[in-house]
Amino acid sequence: MKKQDKTDRKIVTGKMSRRTLLGGVITAAVLPVQSLFASEAKAEKQVLTDIVDDPTKIIGPGPSPLGKRSLFEQPVRKPSDISSRTPLQDMHSTITPADLHFERHHAGVPAIDPVKHELLIHGLVDQPMKFTLADIKRFPSITRTCFIECAGNFRTGKTEMTPQDILGLTSQSEWTGVMLSTIFEEVGISNKAKWFLAEGSDAAVMTRTIPIAKAWDDAMIVYAQNGEAMRPEQGYPMRLLLPGFEGNMNIKWLRRIELSEEPYMTREETSKYTYPVKDKIRMFSFELDARSIITYPAYPQKVNKGWVEIRGIAWSGRGKVEKVEVSTDAGKTWQLANLQEPVLSKAHTYFRHLWEWDGKATEILSRVTDETGYLQPTLAQLVAARGVNLGGYHMNPITAWQIGADGRVLFKPETIK
Amino acid sequence: MNRKTVYILAFPVMLFLMSLKTAFTSMQAQSPSTDSLKRPAKFGFGRPATAQEIAAWNIDIRPDGKGLPAGQGDVKKGKLLYAQKCAMCHGEDGTEKPGVKLPGSALVGDTSANSKPKTIGNYWPYATTLFDYMRRAMPYNLPGSLSNNEVYSITAYLLNANKIIKADVVLDAKNLYKVQMPAKKLFIMDDRKGGPEIK
Numbered sequence: 014m015k016k017q018d019k020t021d022r023k024i025v026t027g028k029m030s031r032r033t034l035l036g037g038v039i040t041a042a043v044l045p046v047q048s049l050f051a052s053e054a055k056a057e058k059q060v061l062t063d064i065v066d067d068p069t070k071i072i073g074p075g076p077s078p079l080g081k082r083s084l085f086e087q088p089v090r091k092p093s094d095i096s097s098r099t100p101l102q103d104m105h106s107t108i109t110p111a112d113l114h115f116e117r118h119h120a121g122v123p124a125i126d127p128v129k130h131e132l133l134i135h136g137l138v139d140q141p142m143k144f145t146l147a148d149i150k151r152f153p154s155i156t157r158t159c160f161i162e163c164a165g166n167f168r169t170g171k172t173e174m175t176p177q178d179i180l181g182l183t184s185q186s187e188w189t190g191v192m193l194s195t196i197f198e199e200v201g202i203s204n205k206a207k208w209f210l211a212e213g214s215d216a217a218v219m220t221r222t223i224p225i226a227k228a229w230d231d232a233m234i235v236y237a238q239n240g241e242a243m244r245p246e247q248g249y250p251m252r253l254l255l256p257g258f259e260g261n262m263n264i265k266w267l268r269r270i271e272l273s274e275e276p277y278m279t280r281e282e283t284s285k286y287t288y289p290v291k292d293k294i295r296m297f298s299f300e301l302d303a304r305s306i307i308t309y310p311a312y313p314q315k316v317n318k319g320w321v322e323i324r325g326i327a328w329s330g331r332g333k334v335e336k337v338e339v340s341t342d343a344g345k346t347w348q349l350a351n352l353q354e355p356v357l358s359k360a361h362t363y364f365r366h367l368w369e370w371d372g373k374a375t376e377i378l379s380r381v382t383d384e385t386g387y388l389q390p391t392l393a394q395l396v397a398a399r400g401v402n403l404g405g406y407h408m409n410p411i412t413a414w415q416i417g418a419d420g421r422v423l424f425k426p427e428t429i430k
Numbered sequence: 431m432n433r434k435t436v437y438i439l440a441f442p443v444m445l446f447l448m449s450l451k452t453a454f455t456s457m458q459a460q461s462p463s464t465d466s467l468k469r470p471a472k473f474g475f476g477r478p479a480t481a482q483e484i485a486a487w488n489i490d491i492r493p494d495g496k497g498l499p500a501g502q503g504d505v506k507k508g509k510l511l512y513a514q515k516c517a518m519c520h521g522e523d524g525t526e527k528p529g530v531k532l533p534g535s536a537l538v539g540d541t542s543a544n545s546k547p548k549t550i551g552n553y554w555p556y557a558t559t560l561f562d563y564m565r566r567a568m569p570y571n572l573p574g575s576l577s578n579n580e581v582y583s584i585t586a587y588l589l590n591a592n593k594i595i596k597a598d599v600v601l602d603a604k605n606l607y608k609v610q611m612p613a614k615k616l617f618i619m620d621d622r623k624g625g626p627e628i629k
Contacts, residue, residue, distance in 0.1 A: 120573065133484065141479040142476045142477065142479055143476060143483065149475075151473070198471075199472055199473055199476065217567050218566040218567060220490060220562075268487070269488075273492070275492065277490055277491075278492070278493050278559050279563070280559050280563035283554060283556060283559050284553060284563075287617070290629075292543070292616075293618045295617075295618055296618070297619050297620050298620040299620070388626065394628050395628065398628045
């Protein structure tokens with residue numbers, strides 16, 4: 014099995030090493046009727062398996078313990094020093110494969126032994142308690158699909174930018190865990206508690222304060238992502254999930270919750286994740302405002318004259334997507350896009366709009382309206398409402414793509430001032 | 431087994447499966463009420479936390495001073511500690527020099543709201559946050575390594591460098607939370623609730 018895996022992996026290089034060849038020989042050698050020469054020939058064939066002329070004429074590799082992507086499909090995240098972005102332009106629907114979920118952390122990804130990890134709940138509670146991961150998993154569980162988006166998810170500045178570059182700090186998973194309210198009932202929460210502090214077990218010992226209403230509404234402690242144990246970058250072995258709230262508050266590697274009458278004013282809710290609004294600084298923006306983006310066609314793709322299915326995602330931290338409109342004439346007119354069912358609350362919603370392109374240069378845009386009646390603004394509207402010193406948080410402007418007469422698609426960066 | 435036998439055998443199995451399915455569906459229809467009826471007041475999972483366990487992790491500090499530990503520190507000691515443990519990433523005097531990108535953030539500026547970059551002087555609303563954050567996360571390369579006295583001293587140094595407290599102030603649990611931060615008056619809570627308005 015292992016050996017066959019090795020041979021497969023070598024395909025990428027296109028060259029065959031001696032080791033690969035031998036590996037192939039050994040694999041093939043268990044077939045009794047073949048001469049050494051024939052086995053070698055087979056080894057070579059095997060190396061090229063994925064690109065044979067006629068796949069109906071050669072037996073492919075057998076079953077394996079762990080699947081992998083086609084050699085022709087290699088979507089990757091885009092890491093910087095502090096984060097790694099989801100390749101939204103490579104996605105065909107709304108669930109983000111766990112290994113492509115965006116990452117953002119303030120002191121790296123901790124290595125945590127799930128057997129030793131414990132969650133402490135204390136403060137304004139009847140009985141301070143400690144729960145192991147095994148304890149948390151024993152409680153009635155629930156599964157929910159929602160997005161997580163970093164509050165600092167906006168980049169602009171040049172035309173050669175992909176959806177990943179512009180807003181790749183949003184991803185969606187099917188999360189499984191326990192309702193935080195179930196755990197709070199177990200511990201017994203004092204009426205005086207209005208907020209709770211959540212703390213991570215990473216080297217930043219990340220902390221945020223969350224209003225208690227979120228705990229009774231839809232907050233969860235989750236341990237699984239897309240059916241399997243959550244990834245380390247996403248908070249293994251357990252994290253807080255606050256559907257619709259800014260990513261940073263969904264504390265990963267959760268180790269402690271403290272109930273309190275008032276907020277703690279941690280660094281991440283004062284010095285960071287706050288932003289200038291005119292001559293003030295706005296803090297405690299929890300919900301992420303409705304946003305959408307066309308992910309196809311987008312830079313670096315090219316389109317041909319004729320029928321083009323415009324595709325993208327839309328979401329709101331305040332509930333369901335009500336509608337998505339698409340413009341193919343630089344915002345002069347708008348048409349309703351089709352929404353992929355089911356449309357879930359606080360979830361990436363896939364939209365599609367069929368367009369017959371006449372081959373003339375134009376701009377395509379999308380804008381979402383959420384169930385509260387909020388319509389995704391333009392950058393100019395955000396500047397008018399908040400002033401020119403926008404900061405980088407809670408930015409959700411409409412994204413425009415420029416389509417050239419040659420079919421090239423480029424981002425349309427807008428200037429703030 | 432030929433095909434015919436398979437069909438003959440499969441038929442009763444199918445009937446059985448169908449009846450199971452009906453039973454399951456009706457179970458499902460009832461399940462929410464049954465579940466909540468069955469749900470206990472307490473599951474009894476987990477265990478009580480000891481006072482020592484809480485003390486070991488309970489490192490947060492509130493704006494009203496709750497959580498500030500015993501100990502004290504002054505500007506002079508803080509300046510020395512800063513030079514030893516922080517300057518390499520946050521700059522010799524905590525300021526950003528033109529054209530130099532610091533590995534850490536600039537920490538010292540002035541107290542005018544319009545100044546850039548954002549620093550403790552012009553952007554931090556609470557002095558308690560500084561103590562809390564530095565004790566848990568700094569120095570970046572050795573998080574959690576500072577003693578309480580060291581954190582008090584570095585806090586004093588940085589507050590003084592930002593022209594918020596005088597050079598002779600000794601900080602401790604009784605006075606640190608009373609330090610008035612110039613940026614406090616700028617902060618407003620988000621009051622948006624959704625709806626059509628762009629704010």
